[in-house]
Structures are given as structure tokens and as C-alpha cells.
Amino acid sequence: MKVFRTLSAAAIVAGMTLAAPAAWAQSKTIYIGMNGGPMEKAYTSQVLPAFEKANNVQVTVVPGTSSDILAKLLANRAHPQVHVAFLDDGVMARAVSLGVCEKLEDSPVLKELYPFARMKDDVGAGVQLGMTGIAYNKKLFAEKGWASPTSWLDFADPKYKGKVVFQSASSSTFGLHGLLALNRIWGGSEQNVEPAFTKWPSTVGPNVVEYIPNSAKISEMVQTGEAALFPLTPTGVADLQDKGLPVAYVNPKEGPVLLLVDVCVVKNNPDDQLAQKLAQFLLSAPAQEKAAEAGKQIPTNRLAKMPASMQQSLGNIDDLVHKVTVVDWNAINAHRAQWDTRWNQQIER
Template identity: 25%
Template sequence: MKRTNVISAAILMATSAMASAALADELNVVCSAEQDWCDLMVAAFEAENPDTDVLMVRKSTGETLAQVRAEAGNPKIDVWWGGTGDPHLIAAEEGLTQPSGVSTDELLGWARNMSDISEARTVGIYAGALGIAYNSEILDEKGIAPPACWADLADPRFAGEIQVANPNSSGTAYTELATFVQLFGEDEAFTRLAAVGANVNSYTKSGSAPSKAAARGETGVSIGFMHDMVKLAASGFPLEIVAPCEGTGYEVGAVSIIEGARNFEGAQAWVEFALRADVQSRAPEVQSFQVPSNSNAEVAPESPDLASIKLIDYDFATYGSSETRARLLARWDEEVGDPNPQE
């Protein structure tokens, strides 16, 4: 009996060790950037870490934040890479992410600022400005004068011509919402958003979807990040890009390790990898033209020149807080809303 118990204990220990080893070789990543960039990152990381199997799924930032909240205490995600920084900051504020312990010495100030605000629970990996895109062929054909300012989008000439994402699911659209509030004051911002909403034909789940629709000729005008628009224009679509005359907000894309991550060492290796200059310099290979956060990374000539755009002093601490986001989204649902929410 005693010998049987010893054998059983040994088998149990061996099984546990094998399970731990298998877990260490598996890294679960949620990517909130574009799919082709997600795929490039996975392939490049696995090439340098052949013993690690990266299991990656692509989700918008709003969807990911909801999942991280739902899985608090028993996370299925190790690391969250990409997407607008506000939801990453909210996750940090709620204790859903943890410090990576990775050096930020080579990063630009706006990227280090994300780390400072979050007490090192998230860090910036790229930046991109919010803008307007329009399909020149559609507007020419319909005799519609192109937009130059946010105010133009409320004009009746754009009735049924605008597509934008829903801020409940899209970090891009939440950045638009927060930008309007900072530009115009909260009450006027919602009046303007409702006026623009009267011309919206569809609210999408993904922030990049509207510009893809505009590029394909499915809508005349889109709101989104300029780097996504540049990618489409560089592919030959008749897309023109506008930096709104009143000024505009911007995102700092981020990377975070989930609190309680099953493979912390793998997640930490991913963060170190994602912050390297040579890795960030590869983004243009898949036509991702965000401005990289590493000061030594190469900036693609197609990337929007942030210095030439009238950027607001975006308040990441305020608009990256849970309370502010919840309040603004509730007001958006009440005063603007999506008449046909997507499942």
C-alpha cells in the first residue's frame, strides 16, 4: 500500500511538472491592432522563441477590456498587445494588469507617460492621430464638397454618407468621443456628436472598419486613425485624408501584462520584444504606419507627421479612467446611440 502511494505521488508530480512545462511553452495573446500586424508579430516572436507557441486572437479594445474584466482572478490571457491606450489604462486602474518590469529608457516621452500614469502596468508602443477620410470618387460623383473640419460632418450634405465605430466596442471611437469633449466641452460635444450621428449610416464594432468601407466605396466618409487611412490610400484606393481644422486627438497604443497571467515570463519576453527598435521598425512591412514609440526605431515616410497636425493636449489620465469612460459611454448611449447595434 505504501509503495502504491509513493508511485501515485510520483506520477502526480510528474504530471504536474509536464503540465507546468506545457503551460510555460504556451503564450496567450490578445491583439487589438490590425490582423496582418498581429500575424507578423506572432511569426517574428516565435522565430526568436521556437519553444514558445503563441496563441493569438484579434479583438477590439472594448471587447478585450470586457473579457479581462470577466476573467479577473482566472485570466485566459497573458498579454494584451495593441489598441488604444485608454482601455489599457482603465484595466491598469482596476488592477487587471501588472507591471512588466521592462525598461522604458529608449522610449519617447509619450510612451513613458503611459507607464508613469499606470504605475508601469501598461506602456506605449505607437502613436496615431485621429482624422477623417473620404472617397473622392463617391463625393465627386454626388457633387458633395469634401469635409475639412469636424463641424462639416454635421452638414446635411453628408446625410447617410458617414461611417464610424461604436465607442462601446471600439477604442478608436472612444478616442473620437473623448476628443470632442476636450475640444468643445462636454455638453457641446454631445450636441455635435448627435448632429454627426444624424448623418451616420452605420456604427461598426471595429475602429478600422469605417475607412475600409470608405475605401471600397460602401460609404463616402469615415472617421478613424490616419495611419489606417494611409495604409488604404497606399494600396491604391481613392481615399483622401483630412486633419480636422479644429484640431484632433490621438492614441497611444499600448501593451499590458494581465494580472495573474499564467505565463508571466513569456508575457514579459513579449513586452521586451514589442518595445525593441528593430521589431517596431518592421510594422511598415504590413503597411502599419503608426509612429513607433522606440526613439531608435525607423519611422516610415508614409506615417502621418504628428508635428504638422494640430493635436490637442490629450488628457490620458482623465479619459483613461473607469469612471470617466463609463459616464461618457452612458451619455453617448442616451444622447447619440446606435439605432442598429451589432451583435
């Protein structure tokens, strides 16, 4: 079996931009863009080797955030350096609107997915199910004698003053999800965020000790006791628990917000047949079971089984998916720039 390699964007640009697409196909190397860290480790160690062995192909991971990967796809439209890409659902909506993804080939595996995981016209599909809910510091809650949180409105409870950590809605999907969840409770929608921006300064705002650009700092802030309450996913909480941190996840009674990681076959990629085959493999139950075992990735394939520990923590996934809030990414992306400016000027000023 061949060995996976991870390359930086700079290395790929330096070594591959001059190579003809035919040379890529002949080398039987396929490039996949995805988040680095735990996701990359899970896929390269447990999921992708089966595809590599079965197809006599080398898989090279190009790590980066969804925004980074989309930027690479746009910069190399004519001769893309990535065959298949993992993108967060909000970024995937932008990628599709910009025409960098092609339709997935019809396959029985598509019918095994939860309906919301199939994008319109099958131009992409959810490969990992996530949901943004409430995470909290169990140690701090026990010390304070606080009951576990139950609602998105807990972020506005005065008893948490100075103990809420919120990701920036202008740079983090988790922060944006939290903003939109509260906005809905206050009577708004993706077409009308006025309730959230109007109410935030007198409700959640006074409780926030710090707005952070992403979730990387949460680990440190839990250890120092600064963070009591923050938006996060079950997978994100599991990663913190693996580090020995006293955190727990709660699905708010109003419902968590759906967060999908989607897979996209890149248009004009140099080996479309192999790229389509890889996408179908990643959406299959066996591949998603491996991802669940190795990285606590929640399957989007209804036939995939999760480890007992995940089932115990998350409960019945079929029941849970009926409670998630699905946001309108087309509406969000149409107004995102204005929201980001308003957030930065009014909330994080």
C-alpha cells in the same frame, strides 16, 4: 523555428485551464492577446518569429478585441491564460485600475519611447501609436468638386448631409474620439460633455447616414458611395487603400486624437521572466520597425524607422506627436456608462 498558432478562447479554456502553471513554463509556450486581422498577421508573420527563435519558445496568439481580452483576464485572475496583452488605451486604463497588469521591469527601451507612451509607474506602455483623424472618400469628393476636409467641424458642414458615417461612441473608440474632439471645440472637456450632446442633433446629426458599431462596414459603404466622411486612423485608411479603395487620411487642424495600443504584462502569469522579456522586445526599435513594414504600425519608439511610404504619408512623426490631443481616460471611464446610455437614447435613437 517553431510555428505560430492562433487559438480561440474556447480552445484555450478547454485545453489549458486544468494544466498547472509549471506545465506551461516547461512547454516554453507563451500566449499573447491582441486584435485579430491585419495586426495579428503583421506580428505573427514578421515581428514575433525573431523573439521565438532567439528564446527557443513558441508564441501562440489569442485573438480578440481589447474588451474581449480584458474579459478573459478578469475571468482568470488567479491563473491567467495570457502572459502579455495588447489593449487599446481606454481599455488598458480599465485593466490597470482593476489590477490585472504588473509593472514593466526597468529597461533602457522604456527611455526610447515617446513620453506619452509610458504609463504612470510603467504598469504598461504604448506599443503602437495611432491617432483618430478624418478619412474621406476621394472618388466621391472629386465627383462633387469638394475640397479635402481640414477640420473636425467639417462633420457638421451641411453640404455633407446624408454622407457622413460615424462609428457609435458607445461601442467604438473612433466614434468616441470624434465626439470628444468636437466637444472640445464647442467648449467642453472629458469632465463636461454637455456641449457635444447639446449641439450634436442640430450639427453633425443631420449629416449622418448611419451610425455603425465599428469600422468593419466602412469598406462596403465607400464602394457604394454612401460614405464620404468618417473618423479613422492612418493605419485604418492604409488597410482600406490596400484593398484598392479610394480613401485618404487628413489630420484635422485642431489636431487628431491620440490612440495608443498598449502592452501589458499580465499579473500572475505563469512565466513572468519570459513575459517581461517579450514586452521589452515588443517595445524595441527593431520589433517596431518590423511591425511598421509588415502592418503599417506607427512606432512609439523614437529610434524606430518607418518605411519611406509611411513617412511620406504621415510626415514627421516627431512634429505630429506634438499636435495630438491626449484624452483623460480615467475621467472617461468614470462616466462612460452614463455617456453610452445618453448616446444610445439621444443620438442613435
